[in-house]
Amino acid sequence: MSIFEYNGSAVVAMVGKNCFAIASDRRLGVQLQTIATDFKRISKIHDRVFIGLSGLATDVQTLYQRLVFRHKLYQLREERDMKPETFASLVSAILYEKRFGPYLCQPVIAGLGDDDKPFICTMDSIGAKELAKDFVVSGTASESLYGACEAMYKPDMEAEELFETISQALLSSVDRDCLSGWGGHVYVVTPTEVKERILKGRMD
């Protein structure tokens, strides 16, 4: 069994018209036993940048705390929030530093940059950035997510349609993965508001 399959996870992010959506499942397991059904994988770095981390849950939490720390230092020095591209480079550098003993997680970063232009990217566990213009996926359900997103994604969707698309892609993919599921957690971010929704999915 791979280390990434120890806890199970599914994270996906999609780009819409001047908005983005990031979604994750809610299961936390220890191999095949479920121990929590409300695990938070997506965290806010600041109002316009979110990071979703899949993989080993302990590294998810540790890495998140480290990144929040670095971002707070940046805010103190620069007196402003980090741009999503800068944040992605920061995460990549922190992960590559541990090249030979890596953090066992794969981040998905989503943010609204200058001019409200949405930005998404994902990385492998040692920080190889993969920028995409449409969607990025990560986690044990990633193979199904690739397929579902390729089929369901359309460019330039508005916030409501984007929410529906990303939720359908997430739920249909985690239904085919034993290690992730138990509902979904979706954040849709537009320039004026952040809508956080919890989805009802199959509880198995």
Place this chain on the structure above:
Amino acid sequence: MSQSSVDLPPKGGFSFDLCKRNDMLTQKGLKAPGFLKTGTTIVGLIFQDGVILGADTRATEGPIVADKNCEKIHYMAPNIYCCGAGTAADTEAVTDMVSSQLRLHRYQTGRDSRVITALTLLKKHLFSYQGHVSAALVLGGVDISGPHLHTIYPHGSTDTLPFATMGSGSLAAMSVFEAKYKEGLTRDEGIKLVAEAICSGIFNDLGSGSNVDICVITKGHKEYLRNYMEPNPRTYVSSKGYSFTKKTEVLLTKITPLSERVEVVEVAGEAMEE
């Protein structure tokens, strides 16, 4: 807080503090993760006025295509570019690092960078990590002493060649070069040959795919032709799109309005008064 004062700006280089824990997990039977690789076909050739580099654009994670349009031709200096194959994080990190070192060197010497400088910096780094930094590179550029093309292997050995290929598709591309390369190619002939070699890798090697990127470097001028050829477009997109008959059930919605972005406008002429 633990003894090792964590997360103050690190002094650079690798940190090995999670190695013991990862080894323990591997011994317990949990396999180590695979990394994003760039399966790849990368090529370079020297033509009459300079160097042409080419690369495909597929990034793989095991058998899955993780990125259909990634960039494998990395900037090193205004007159030097480098294609990378192998572990994606390693090629990106090593080329970024040497690119910064070259820039500092340019500031210090006041001269344009030479290709051989980049070559030596790269091979020293790769050799010192004994092949564990898995980056196979094709380095090309034009400097004061003419056009140069080199290949660098993950263990640190280098070759200087008139035409070179690396990556999983290197055999497919090399067969095209061996058949059709000649000295003194013109720019158009060179681009055509590089595109053909990359296409040969894209169609015959499973680790390479998608589009062809080309970079032409001549004395004092460079042209980065991103997605020069797209021989694999997605033609089966349904114009109707996807319609969902049953909407997802939402259990809870929380809306957080974002504060208006405050624009600070400097009013000219109003200096601070003591």
